[in-house]
Amino acid sequence: xNPVIIIGAGITGLTCARRLSxxxxxxxxxxxxxxxxxxxxxxxxxxxxxxxxxxxxxxEGAVFAKVLADLTTAGQxxxxxxxxxGVPGMSALAKGLGAGVPVQQNMQVSALVPQxxxxxxxxxxxRLTARRxxxxxxxPQVTDLLGADHSLARRLAGVSYAPNLTxxxxxxxxxxxxxxxxxxxxxxxxxxxxxxPARPQGATGWVAQASAAFSMEHLESDKEEIxxxxxxxxxxxxxxxxxxxxxxxxHRWRYAFVTQAxxxxxxxxxxxxxxxxxxWCLGPRVEDAWTxxxxxxxxxxxxxxx
Numbered sequence: 421x422n423p424v425i426i427i428g429a430g431i432t433g434l435t436c437a438r439r440l441s442x443x444x445x446x447x448x449x450x451x452x453x454x455x456x457x458x459x460x461x462x463x464x465x466x467x468x469x470x471x472x473x474x475x476x477x478x479x480e481g482a483v484f485a486k487v488l489a490d491l492t493t494a495g496q497x498x499x500x501x502x503x504x505x506g507v508p509g510m511s512a513l514a515k516g517l518g519a520g521v522p523v524q525q526n527m528q529v530s531a532l533v534p535q536x537x538x539x540x541x542x543x544x545x546x547r548l549t550a551r552r553x554x555x556x557x558x559x560p561q562v563t564d565l566l567g568a569d570h571s572l573a574r575r576l577a578g579v580s581y582a583p584n585l586t587x588x589x590x591x592x593x594x595x596x597x598x599x600x601x602x603x604x605x606x607x608x609x610x611x612x613x614x615x616x617p618a619r620p621q622g623a624t625g626w627v628a629q630a631s632a633a634f635s636m637e638h639l640e641s642d643k644e645e646i647x648x649x650x651x652x653x654x655x656x657x658x659x660x661x662x663x664x665x666x667x668x669x670x671h672r673w674r675y676a677f678v679t680q681a682x683x684x685x686x687x688x689x690x691x692x693x694x695x696x697x698x699x700w701c702l703g704p705r706v707e708d709a710w711t712x713x714x715x716x717x718x719x720x721x722x723x724x725x726x
Contacts, residue, residue: 421549422448424720425541427529427565428556430458431706432698434518435713436554436720441521443721448550449518450527450543457514459673460506460706463588467667468614468625470588471510475611475627476503477706484707491516498617501598508618517710532565538693554695554716558675559682562696572687572696579700582632583639584676587650588613590623590667593660600657606634607653623666628654632677639672646670678704685715692723 424440426433429451437447455461459473477497479485488504491497496516498507506512531542532553541548555562559579566573587607600610607628614625628650630638638646647670655662678700686697697716702708 421538421551424552425550426554429456429523431709432713433556435710436717437521438518439717449521449523450529451523451525452528454525456523457511460510460514462509462511467590468620469509470613470625470627472586472588472671474510474706476500476505478503479707484710500616505616552693556698559700579682580680581675582677582679583635584673585630585635585646586671587628588669589626591660592623592664595624606631643670685712
């Protein structure tokens, strides 16, 4: 039986795993994706790289500020217009936070079932067992794993998210600004992504993130249609023409921004064998996800038996 299985290799899961590992606890992290970091993501193409999730990170607390400072010293982060960014991409921050953590990717967990004094974790046709399980996926996906009638799942009823549609585009020509923010516009945030440190040079890379209203309206459109809707809006803001575009694609973030948080850093079962955490516990900031993972690890480390 594995001592601890963590489901989700976003910032909460990686932070928790790294802290437990540093404390001497054997940990396995399972993630359904091909990369780690969740929305701390970087898309690599033949043209450029794009930070198509979180654009930058900032710190409100001294401890997280020290974490970012250490990543900067290690060359995995650097200053940018609005905050700290990963170098050479935002995913570098996740890799730095989770350094040394064993992550098994392409591992889709479909169910969690109590078993004796621990849990059975269903992954495809395989069944893993763990003394303790930490679930760090978005709140709606927690309900899918545990069932709507589970006592902890019922406590997530008030948690809510706003979706986000993101456009990545490589456009030649003048760059009129580095960032532009207008929450009332269909494109609420536009960033000259290639202006960040250590990014590939060539055509200018842009990342445009739609407003919550636009994202909700077009959430179920396919990615090609989303790109076709967003690209003319970006070209209009830049004063560029379609023949200046060498690359354009879109990404759908269904659970992008926490709009109503739980109000506590984590939830746990009465027997301390099941923990739930994520940015949805405290708020939409990367620091909120880090705080949740840290709090879960500290609570586990306070237990007498690993």
